[in-house]
Amino acid sequence: MGTHAKLTSRLTAFVLLLFVLVGALGWRLVDFQVVRAEEIQEKSLERRSVTQTLTALRGDILDSSGQVLARTVFRYDVNAAPKNVGPVFRAEDGVVTEHSVEAIAMELAPLLGLSLEELLPRLEGDSEYANLAKAVDAATYNAIRDLRVPWIYFDQFSDRLYPNGAVAGNLIGFVGSDGTPLAGLERQFNSCLAGVDGQEKYERSAEGVRIPTSNVVTQPTQDGGNLNLTIDSNLQFFAQQVLADTVAELNADWASAIVIEVETGRILAAAEAPTVDPNDPAATDAENRGSKIMQFAFEPGSIMKSISSAMVLDSGAANEFETKMAPDRLQLDYGESIKDSFDHDDFDLSLAGVLRYSSNTGIYAFGMEVDEKERFNYLQDFGFGTTSGLNFEGESSGILRPYEDWQYADKYTHLFGQGVSVTALQMGFAYQAIANGGVRLDPILVDSCTGPGGEVLYEPDQKGYRVISEANADLNLQLMEKVVEFGGVGKTAAIEDYRVAGKTGTAQIREGDGYGDRYAISFYGVAPVENPRFVVGVTIYRPEGVSNSAKATPPFKAIMQQALKHYRVPPSTTTSRDDIPSNRFGEPGA
Amino acid sequence: MRVLMLSEQDARKLRPSVIAGLIFVLGIVLVYVVQLSLNMVLTQDAYKLSQLMAEKRQLATEVQIIQEEVDSLASPQNLADAANRLGMVANPASVLLDIRSGKVFGDPVPADPDETAVASANMVANAALGTVSEFSPSTIAASGFDISVAIVSDADSALALDSGLIPASPTR
Numbered sequence: 082m083g084t085h086a087k088l089t090s091r092l093t094a095f096v097l098l099l100f101v102l103v104g105a106l107g108w109r110l111v112d113f114q115v116v117r118a119e120e121i122q123e124k125s126l127e128r129r130s131v132t133q134t135l136t137a138l139r140g141d142i143l144d145s146s147g148q149v150l151a152r153t154v155f156r157y158d159v160n161a162a163p164k165n166v167g168p169v170f171r172a173e174d175g176v177v178t179e180h181s182v183e184a185i186a187m188e189l190a191p192l193l194g195l196s197l198e199e200l201l202p203r204l205e206g207d208s209e210y211a212n213l214a215k216a217v218d219a220a221t222y223n224a225i226r227d228l229r230v231p232w233i234y235f236d237q238f239s240d241r242l243y244p245n246g247a248v249a250g251n252l253i254g255f256v257g258s259d260g261t262p263l264a265g266l267e268r269q270f271n272s273c274l275a276g277v278d279g280q281e282k283y284e285r286s287a288e289g290v291r292i293p294t295s296n297v298v299t300q301p302t303q304d305g306g307n308l309n310l311t312i313d314s315n316l317q318f319f320a321q322q323v324l325a326d327t328v329a330e331l332n333a334d335w336a337s338a339i340v341i342e343v344e345t346g347r348i349l350a351a352a353e354a355p356t357v358d359p360n361d362p363a364a365t366d367a368e369n370r371g372s373k374i375m376q377f378a379f380e381p382g383s384i385m386k387s388i389s390s391a392m393v394l395d396s397g398a399a400n401e402f403e404t405k406m407a408p409d410r411l412q413l414d415y416g417e418s419i420k421d422s423f424d425h426d427d428f429d430l431s432l433a434g435v436l437r438y439s440s441n442t443g444i445y446a447f448g449m450e451v452d453e454k455e456r457f458n459y460l461q462d463f464g465f466g467t468t469s470g471l472n473f474e475g476e477s478s479g480i481l482r483p484y485e486d487w488q489y490a491d492k493y494t495h496l497f498g499q500g501v502s503v504t505a506l507q508m509g510f511a512y513q514a515i516a517n518g519g520v521r522l523d524p525i526l527v528d529s530c531t532g533p534g535g536e537v538l539y540e541p542d543q544k545g546y547r548v549i550s551e552a553n554a555d556l557n558l559q560l561m562e563k564v565v566e567f568g569g570v571g572k573t574a575a576i577e578d579y580r581v582a583g584k585t586g587t588a589q590i591r592e593g594d595g596y597g598d599r600y601a602i603s604f605y606g607v608a609p610v611e612n613p614r615f616v617v618g619v620t621i622y623r624p625e626g627v628s629n630s631a632k633a634t635p636p637f638k639a640i641m642q643q644a645l646k647h648y649r650v651p652p653s654t655t656t657s658r659d660d661i662p663s664n665r666f667g668e669p670g671a
Numbered sequence: 672m673r674v675l676m677l678s679e680q681d682a683r684k685l686r687p688s689v690i691a692g693l694i695f696v697l698g699i700v701l702v703y704v705v706q707l708s709l710n711m712v713l714t715q716d717a718y719k720l721s722q723l724m725a726e727k728r729q730l731a732t733e734v735q736i737i738q739e740e741v742d743s744l745a746s747p748q749n750l751a752d753a754a755n756r757l758g759m760v761a762n763p764a765s766v767l768l769d770i771r772s773g774k775v776f777g778d779p780v781p782a783d784p785d786e787t788a789v790a791s792a793n794m795v796a797n798a799a800l801g802t803v804s805e806f807s808p809s810t811i812a813a814s815g816f817d818i819s820v821a822i823v824s825d826a827d828s829a830l831a832l833d834s835g836l837i838p839a840s841p842t843r
Contacts, residue, residue: 149742154735218801219735244742246797291721318747318795325794360798577764578777646765652776 129284129292132299136239137276140305142253142266144314145349145528151243151253151267151359156216158236159193159225163206165232185230189213192224216240241267247358248318251372252310252351252526254474255359263362264370266308266527269474273530273538276305306538309528311347316340319643320352323636324619328354331624331632337374338640339509341616343607346513346522346543349615349644351375351506371475378479378502379622382588383439383630384605385498388511389448390432391557392459395519395549398450401556404431404667407443415489419445422587422629425665433560433663436584437568441497448496457484460495462548463511463521465503470523470544479503498588509618512605515561516613519554520545558582562610563663567671574634576642578652580610583637585630590623599623604633608641609653617641740802748793753804755792760784 113121142151169180182204190200193214203211213233217225222235241256254265262268262275279302284295324336340350357370393399407428411419419441428440435443448456460466466481480502482491494500503511506524514521523543530539549557561582564571570585583606589596605618619637621627644650662669677685743749762782768775 152742154739155732218739219732220739223732223736242739242742242799244739244799245746246748246799247795248747248797286717291717315747318751321795322751322793329794356795358796358798361796364796364798642765649767651767651769 126284129286130282130295131285132280132282135279135281135298135300135302137278137302138239138304139241139260139276140274140307140530140533142274142308142310144249144310144312144317145347146313147309148245148314150245150249150310150312150314151241153239154242155219155237156240157219157222158212158238159214159217159222160234160236161204161211161213162209162232162234163204163211164209166204167232169230171229185228188228189225189230189233192221193217241359243359245314245318246360247356248314248321249310249312249351250357250359251353251374252312253359255357255362255370265359265372265474266310267359269472270308270527270530270539273306274308277303279303304533306530306532308530311342311349311525311528312351313349313647316640316644316647317350317352320350320640321354321356323639324352324354327621327632327636331621331627333624334622335369335373336619336621336636337505338617338619338636339374339505340640340644341509341513341524341618343513343516343613343616345525346510346517347525347528350640351526372473373622374505375471375473376475376477376504378477378504379601379620380501380588380591381498381503381508381603382586382601383441383498384508384584384586384588384603384618385495385501385503386436386439386444387515387557387561387584387605388460388463389444389496390436390560391515391549391553392451392456393432393447394557394560395459395553396451396455399432399447401432401560401661404429404434404662405443405446406430407435407438407440407446409442411442411445417490419493428665429667430665431662431667433563433661434665434667436560437563437571437663438665439564439568439585444496445493449493453484453487453492456495457481457487459548460501462546463514464507465501465511469506469510470541471506471526473526476506477504479507498586505618505620508603508605509616512607512616512618514546514548515554515557516607516616517554518551519547519549521548522546558607558610558613559658559661560663561607562657563661565606566657567663570629570631570634573631574604574606574637574641576608576638576645579608579645579650580653580655580657581606581608581641582610583607585633587628587630599625600628602627602630602633604630604637606637606641608645609650610657611653611655614648614650615641615644617644739799743799743801744804746797746800748795748797748800749803751793753806756804756806757810 139153141149141153144150166182168182169185170177171180183201186197186200186204189195190197193200195214200213203213214221225233226235239260241260243250243253243255252265254263254267254269256262256267262271267274278300279298280300281296281298283297284292286292320338320340324338327333328336336354338350338352339348341347342349351372351374353369353373355365355369357365362370394401399405407421407430409421409425409427413419421438421440421442428434428438428443430438430440430443432447434440435447451459460481465479468476468478481495482500491500510521510524522545523541525541525543527539527541529537529541532538559582561584562580564584565575565581566572568585571583574583575581583604586601586603586605588601588603590599590601591597601620601622602624603618603620605616607613607616617637617640619633619640621633621636624632660669664670760782762780764777764780766775766777766779
């Protein structure tokens with residue numbers, strides 16, 4: 082074989098080898114880049130990419146002036162990895178010092194609210210997780226983080242803070258430890274308050290640093306909306322203070338007060354004592370964690386007589402001058418009898434007199450002049466027997482039996498507030514109708530829900546219902562004014578320089594088949610009579626050793642006076658009508 | 672396969688130019704240098720971003736701490752307690768002044784702790800109450816409650832506007 086041929090065959094072999102190698106590499110390339118490209122890319126991305134949930138913030142709950150009643154804050158669970166627990170080296174001014182586990186524990190213990198004996202055992206062992214404290218606040222978190230302990234780590238989560246504590250706690254409700262809304266407006270308006278969590282993906286380097294331009298928001302975060310209440314938290318606090326004092330003094334089961342702006346139907350305060358502090362619901366008994374104003378129906382007693390007198394006037398059955406004989410006791414055909422709360426001779430009472438003396442026999446005499454069906458319709462129009470438009474969770478409709486089912490006592494007891502049950506909310510708005518020229522408005526507790534950008538997500542749809550004529554509503558208010566002007570207990574509700582109308586109530590409470598010896602005492606009133614601004618309704622449930630409503634007027638007076646002062650309502654410039662008969666002889670004056 | 676032998680002259684012609692090679696190599700080096708510096712800037716920014724994000728988190732935490740302090744101090748529970756400690760009693764009697772007519776509604780009456788229906792000290796629970804108002808002992812001593820405070824009811828002595836100008840308020 083010549084040199085040329087040798088060279089040629091070698092070259093051929095080399096080129097062949099080259100082809101094989103290039104082919105193998107090419108095949109591998111195709112395998113990586115085309116055949117398994119997706120799989121490999123996924124694996125690689127999985128290694129360096131991190132998915133992070135972007136927590137949406139739950140919206141705030143604000144009072145009518147924008148004061149925050151509920152806000153979202155961050156809390157931290159403090160954890161340790163016992164496996165890594167060891168001395169901590171700290172560099173201070175260029176000098177590295179070693180701190181023993183015991184020394185670190187002594188720094189940690191007071192911040193965690195633990196004793197050394199409690200803390201040290203938790204730092205022992207081989208596990209990678211030991212919880213040291215749950216839900217510490219940001220200040221504690223900062224203090225612990227500043228200790229720079231490498232084996233301590235934190236889990237951050239959002240939590241609810243109610244800066245004003247139990248102020249309006251009965252309305253706001255609360256959330257569970259996992260953030261689930263459990264009661265009140267927190268639950269009812271959850272769809273408005275809750276946001277939608279977002280998600281982002283980014284890639285990080287081996288050192289854990291985020292690779293620039295690698296983050297992709299796969300789901301944008303939507304923060305929750307803000308709930309704007311009609312509640313005036315200052316007035317609400319004031320009312321709660323008054324009620325807490327009252328409950329303590331009278332050893333009552335509970336007390337409630339509602340303040341309604343007459344012209345708008347906005348609830349300015351709906352206070353209760355005892356009531357729940359949403360920061361710590363467990364500290365309050367379960368039966369006091371809701372809102373009795375909305376959820377608890379009771380037989381109202383004599384505060385209902387103002388409603389009955391309105392029916393009598395509006396149906397045309399009597400006017401303010403007509404009188405009827407009101408005996409101390411009235412024997413009825415079917416064996417039952419009606420008795421006034423105090424012994425007296427036969428009175429000759431006008432409608433105003435009936436209210437002033439709170440005469441059961443008197444309201445019977447006037448009320449029975451109105452047809453049963455008509456009375457039932459009036460009661461319905463005043464809002465009894467149905468829930469309001471608030472849709473508050475667990476709201477009671479009270480009990481108002483259809484007139485077709487009325488038998489014996491049912492036919493008349495509702496005239497003086499027995500045989501029907503109502504909520505404080507219903508009674509408050511029945512009084513609002515009288516104060517508002519006969520038009521009952523749907524109650525408003527939530528003004529709006531606004532999104533993070535200020536857009537309105539919810540607004541209540543308020544309707545008004547004409548219950549009685551304007552003239553009769555105003556007249557009825559003037560009759561109710563006689564209660565405060567001359568009434569035995571009513572007089573204690575008078576507010577200097579303001580014309581006040583209202584009605585006392587001392588309702589018996591059903592126990593078993595009959596009535597027990599404790600009462601629900603109330604005072605519902607309106608001021609100023611010439612231009613009604615507020616309805617205030619106070620109910621004290623089962624006070625000890627109290628058998629009339631004299632203890633309900635001081636809280637009423639305090640709260641009404643505060644509302645008038647707070648909203649700068651000038652004193653009355655007119656006086657009450659002096660031609661309306663209200664005394665026991667059917668004459669005007671005392 | 673055939674191997675063709677070229678003449679020396681032809682081979683010289685086909686030899687690549689040194690200058691072109693140099694430009695090519697320099698081009699590659701330049702691209703690498705630019706890429707390297709870009710990478711350095713990006714990496715630097717990544718660390719900067721990471722540091723700024725940590726700072727933002729820390730500042731947000733600071734804001735939350737201060738906000739919670741303000742919340743607690745502004746809560747009606749703290750205000751009621753603070754007012755009570757200073758000996759303040761709510762005065763239910765209000766006096767209003769109608770600016771347009773200059774008319775005064777009501778008579779000023781000093782608050783009487785024995786008469787008022789309101790307990791000034793807080794009675795409403797608040798588990799979120801943390802930071803509360805603090806007063807120096809001298810402030811509390813200076814606030815010693817005295818119900819015999821004289822009420823100035825003489826309207827003439829209240830303001831004297833001889834020049835017709837409203838005096839500047841010392842409050843800023």
